[in-house]
Structure formats: structure tokens, C-alpha cells
Amino acid sequence: MKSYSIRVSKIEGDDAFKELAHEVEGELSAGNTLIRFSGEMGRGQIRKWHLDAGLYMRVWDLYLSKPVEFIKEALPVYIANNGYSLLCIQTPESVELKTVNQHQQFNKARERRFALVPDSVNAGLQLAAQQPVQLIEFSISAYWLKQQPGYIPVAQYFNDGVMDDNGVPLLIESMTVKTSQVAGRMIDCVYVPEAGASNMLSAAGILIKDFLSAASREETDKTNSHIDLYYEKVKEAEAILLSNLQKSPPRMSIIAKTVALSESTLKRYFKLIYGKSVYEYYLNRKMELARTLLLQKTYSVNEMAEVMGYEKVSHFIEIFKKHHGCSPGSIKKSQMANTEY
Numbered sequence: 001m002k003s004y005s006i007r008v009s010k011i012e013g014d015d016a017f018k019e020l021a022h023e024v025e026g027e028l029s030a031g032n033t034l035i036r037f038s039g040e041m042g043r044g045q046i047r048k049w050h051l052d053a054g055l056y057m058r059v060w061d062l063y064l065s066k067p068v069e070f071i072k073e074a075l076p077v078y079i080a081n082n083g084y085s086l087l088c089i090q091t092p093e094s095v096e097l098k099t100v101n102q103h104q105q106f107n108k109a110r111e112r113r114f115a116l117v118p119d120s121v122n123a124g125l126q127l128a129a130q131q132p133v134q135l136i137e138f139s140i141s142a143y144w145l146k147q148q149p150g151y152i153p154v155a156q157y158f159n160d161g162v163m164d165d166n167g168v169p170l171l172i173e174s175m176t177v178k179t180s181q182v183a184g185r186m187i188d189c190v191y192v193p194e195a196g197a198s199n200m201l202s203a204a205g206i207l208i209k210d211f212l213s214a215a216s217r218e219e220t221d222k223t224n225s226h227i228d229l230y231y232e233k234v235k236e237a238e239a240i241l242l243s244n245l246q247k248s249p250p251r252m253s254i255i256a257k258t259v260a261l262s263e264s265t266l267k268r269y270f271k272l273i274y275g276k277s278v279y280e281y282y283l284n285r286k287m288e289l290a291r292t293l294l295l296q297k298t299y300s301v302n303e304m305a306e307v308m309g310y311e312k313v314s315h316f317i318e319i320f321k322k323h324h325g326c327s328p329g330s331i332k333k334s335q336m337a338n339t340e341y
Contacts, residue, residue: 004041005069017048017058024068030193041066044133047190051201054141061190062133070125072117074101083119084145086138088112088175088207090183094131099124100170112175112183114211118158121169134187138208150212156268157215173214182206230269233259237266238274241282245289247309249282287323290316294331301328 006023008016014032021028026035026046035046044062051057072085089095092110101121117123119139127133145151157171175183186203189195236259241249249255255278256263270278290308293299299307305316320328 004066005071007071007073020046034190037062041068042129045190049197049200051197051204052144054144055201055204056139057200057204058137058139059187059190060133060135060137061187062127063131064127064129064133067129068127069098070127072123072125074122075119083142084138084140085117085119085123086140086208086211087115087117087123087125088136088138088183089115090134090136090180090187091132094128094133095135096126096128097123097172098126100168103168103170112180114171114173114175114207114214116154116171116211116215118169123170134184136183136186136207138204140208148208148212150209150216153216154212171215173211176210179207179210227269227272230261230265231273233261234266234270234273237261237270237278238281241278242285245282245286246307252278283319284323287320290320290328291324291331294328301332304328 006020008020008023017032017035018028020026021035024035024037024046025039025041026037028035030047033048037044037046042062042064044060044064046058046060046062048056048058075083087097089097090112092112097115098104100117100123115123125135127135145154154171158169182203186200186207189200237255240255240258244250250258252263252266256266259266261269267278270281274281276284286308290304293307294301294304301317302313305313308316310316317327317329324331
């Protein structure tokens with residue numbers, strides 16, 4: 001049976017919704033917020049809501065006579081601005097997430113689930129024929145999502161790890177029974193004309209909150225388990241830093257390559273293990289060494305700056321004072337006074 005291919009862009013665009021109606025041979029109504037199917041492709045409805053500033057929703061409840069390949073097209077990064085699409089797949093037996101960019105085959109397990117993808121990537125769904133197709137899509141701006149509890153682990157997944165490590169730009173979480181029931185009631189509202197944005201917003205908030213809570217727990221658990229995995233590599237990076245305390249350290253890209261980690265992964269787990277960023281840790285250890293050498297050796301402040309790899313003495317004095325609360329000269333004077341005594 002021939003599979004139709006339908007490409008769509010952002011949910012919030014009226015032109016995109018009209019184009020979708022044209023592609024599926026559906027009829028627009030309700031102020032161009034509803035598409036009715038009644039032709040060769042199948043029957044059912046697709047309805048969209050503008051729920052909040054930066055939050056849009058589109059709900060599909062269909063019975064297709066022909067299989068359809070539904071492709072969410074990537075937006076250029078400068079347009080996407082870190083926005084996301086959250087897919088709530090209510091009928092996994094008929095809605096299969098097949099591709100995200102070059103990656104394929106994601107929901108072999110037939111369970112109701114969420115899938116979050118950045119607007120800057122392509123996502124392909126296969127909608128089956130002769131079965132109910134129920135799907136909820138959210139278009140979520142980065143600004144809106146940042147206000148929600150659980151956003152930070154999600155942002156870390158996309159920004160700190162997966163992209164740099166050539167992983168899959170996708171987060172998948174299973175729906176709970178309760179969440180699936182809420183999604184089912186939302187899909188029923190496709191046929192309720194008085195179901196406005198204010199009525200749907202609270203239910204949508206439940207779905208998004210449950211997804212973020214699940215993703216947050218998983219990313220926290222994953223991070224904790226990976227500490228053991230990356231511990232030895234982070235210790236190798238620390239050894240490189242310590243061997244360069246009396247000169248400028250290698251660039252982060254070089255250190256990361258040496259220990260076989262991406263820069264973002266190294267930075268993330270270094271801070272988790274040592275409680276400081278790589279640069280903060282390096283500078284603290286460097287200034288501790290400078291203080292120790294000033295007290296143990298007969299270096300002048302100028303000589304100490306040179307030993308520690310600073311071209312400008314003033315720069316050394318400024319950083320030293322910031323870390324120890326006093327100048328290297330005052331420590332030297334105190335050391336000399338104690339010696340004379």
C-alpha cells in the first residue's frame with residue numbers, strides 16, 4: 001500500500017496548518033483551527049490550540065485508509081532558538097517514531113510514550129492505516145520551558161552531552177497510566193467545540209510536567225551512574241592540570257582529547273567530582289602552589305611571577321590577592337619577619 005509523505009513545520013503557523021489541510025485533503029473549519037478528514041485518506045480530525053505565550057498544541061485523532069509518513073521539518077538554528085517539539089504518542093501500535101535526523105527505529109516497544117526533539121532536528125513518524133491514530137504535539141519555546149521545574153536536566157542532556165558526543169538528539173519517556181488517561185481526555189476534546197485554550201492548558205501542563213519529572217529523574221540517575229564511569233578519566237585530566245601549574249595549561253580541547261572525552265562531558269563531570277569548574281580548580285591549585293613556594297623559597301615576588309608562568313607581575317599579584325585576600329608581597333614580608341625573629 002502506498003505511503004503518503006507529509007512535511008510540516010511549526011504548529012503555531014496558520015500557513016503551516018492550511019498547508020497540512022491541503023496535504024491531507026482535509027477541510028478547514030472553526031476559524032482555521034480544525035481539519036476534518038472525510039476523503040480517500042481517511043476520517044477524523046486534527047485540532048490546534050494556542051495555549052499560552054510560547055506554547056502551542058495540535059491533537060490528532062484519525063483513522064487512516066492509507067499509511068502516512070509524517071515529517072516534522074527542522075528549522076534553522078537561528079530561527080529555532082532552542083525551541084522543542086514534544087510528541088505524546090497515545091497509540092504506539094499505529095504511531096511509530098522512525099527517524100530523528102540520521103538515526104532510525106525508536107519505539108519498537110509498543111508503549112505510550114513522550115518524545116522530545118529540538119526544533120533544529122528532523123523527526124519522522126509513521127502513521128499506520130486501518131487503526132486509530134491518536135497523537136498530541138506540543139510546540140514549546142525555550143523561554144516557556146525554562147520556567148518549568150525539571151527543565152535544567154533536559155537542557156543539560158541536549159547542550160552538555162548528546163550533541164557533542166554524536167548521540168541521539170531525542171529524549172523518550174514512558175507515560176504513566178494516569179498521564180495516559182489525561183491524554184485520552186484531551187484527545188476527546190477534539191470533538192468539543194467549547195474546549196478552549198483555558199480549558200486545555202491545565203491538562204497540557206500535567207502532561208508536560210510528568211514528562212519533565214520523568215526526564216529529570218532519569219538524567220539525574222544517569223549522571224550519578226556515569227560519575228563512576230568517568231572518574232578515572234577526570235582524574236587523568238586533573239593530573240594534566242597539576243603538571244602544568246607553573247605554566248599555562250593546555251587548551252580544554254586538547255585535555256579532553258587526551259582523556260578521550262568531549263569537552264562538555266569533561267567539564268560537566270569535573271565539576272560534579274571536584275565541585276569547581278576546570279579553570280577554577282586549576283587556578284586554586286596554582287595559587288596554593290605559589291603561596292607555598294613563597295613561604296619555602298627565597299624567591300622575590302617578581303621571580304615568583306616568572307616561576308608561575310606569568311609574563312606580567314601585576315597580573316600575578318592581582319590573581320594571588322583575589323585568591324588569598326592579601327598580596328604576595330605582604331606574605332613575603334611576613335615570612336621574612338618571622339625568620340628574623
